[in-house]
Amino acid sequence: MGCERRLFLTAALLAVFLCSDAITGGREAEAHSRPYMASLQVADGGRMKHECGGFLVADQWVMSAAHCFLSGSDGRKVVLGAHSLSEPEDSKQTFDIVEVFSHPDFSTSNYDNDIALVKLDRPIVASDAVKSLKFQRDQGADPDTDQEVNTAGWGSLNNLGSRPDKLQELVIAVMNRVRCGRSDYYGKKFTKNMLCAASTRSDTCDGDSGGPLLYNGLAVGITSNGGKKCGSSRKPGLYTTISHYSQWIDKTMTQ
Template identity: 65%
Template sequence: MGSEKEVLVAAAVFLVALISQSEGIIGGREAAPHSRPYMASIQAPEGETMKHECGGFAVADQWVMTAAHCLPSGPGGRKVVLGVHSLSEPEETKQTFDILELHNHPDFSPWNYDNDIALIKLDRPFNVSEAVKTAEFLRAGGANPGADAEVDTAGWGSLDNLGSRPDKLKELAVEVVSSARCRRSDYFGRKFTDNMICAHRVCPDPCGQPHRKEDSCDGDSGGPLLYNGVVVGITSNGGKKCGQMKKPGIYTIISHYTEWIDNTMALQPTAAQD
């Protein structure tokens, strides 16, 4: 057995590896600037400045989709910024908007984050550019990804459970976890519903430490989950325990809300069904 000094040195090396590997939204990488032109940063006032709070994504020229839990009690002075890569740098591509209307899903549950979807109407239409465009999202009848399918997500959320945040947009490829597993009592149990997808990626050697889970995290909420370039989910509440093996990221299934989305945006003003 090695000396106490050798054990301490080994522990220090492991800690450095752990920190260095947590480079993105728990294991992601920096996205190419403006390669995801639909991304939105929802920012809240903090003193004289604005601070990134949640993600979102543009779905029409005056509409951004996000998670209901991001704005549970109203806009509260928040603003939406499009065309962002760096949160701090003065990029010419940025367009900043006030929130004209906020529509949280009426059946959103704070207990388990079921129906965690919201629509924000901006105070004006955005100007389309290479850095600001809408994302295509899956509608009713479309095929959602099955277990083990590779999907991807992005955001400016915490790099680790200590709350450190990136300045530039991060992206991450993850894999869908079966609904049956996520319903197990040692995962999410009864809190996991048919309106949810859960996903993560276990990073084996040689990625660094074995069995480290890559995941979305705090601050990524409201951002998109994409499958073959189409948004299929909204980052919800799984990231509260970032990187834990039995707490994958949870995402709201967008295709379950086509009628509500259309009615809210007045694209198809049909009568709601019971």
């Protein structure tokens, strides 16, 4: 086989891999158009590195995923008002974490009850780039199958781990619950506290965990599995259904 033909086949195989298992449906968000977005960062040598997403729900509270804090909150900070992770922006506000409240029934085996509330060291200074997001209460209507939802994050752009510097956003659709619970999808790991959503070659990925899933302008879900095989048709993104936790949220945020 000639060198030219081998190069062509290699390029073709790489293209198939990227197109079948990568986030291809996202786009860069308009700067600061999602002022509730939080970047949860961890110390990495002499700098801070984005690890998970989150979203501001009150002046001193960020909602995120419990699995983002399996190793605790030491050395972590919360950045609000960011569009670019690396560029200096006057809109950025950086906070220490006073305490993380993960749901007491969070399961590491299937990520059931994957919700956490992060208390910041001080209230935010509200601005056009930093505002809280309302979330679905237990009396609200969650999205049905095939309804469009949207999300955002600084997570990986593909399964090779390429990370964006600027916030990306994505429109996807809620998938049928029976389908997501099939043995060739998630099986018994898919619980009543989750919803799954994706579209062809469009999905959340590693690093998007903790970010919000929005429906009609409200946060209805929290990115939970932020996939290890992003964009796979049999492993759509899983999201924690926020409306199932109204009482726990209210009780926790009084602390």
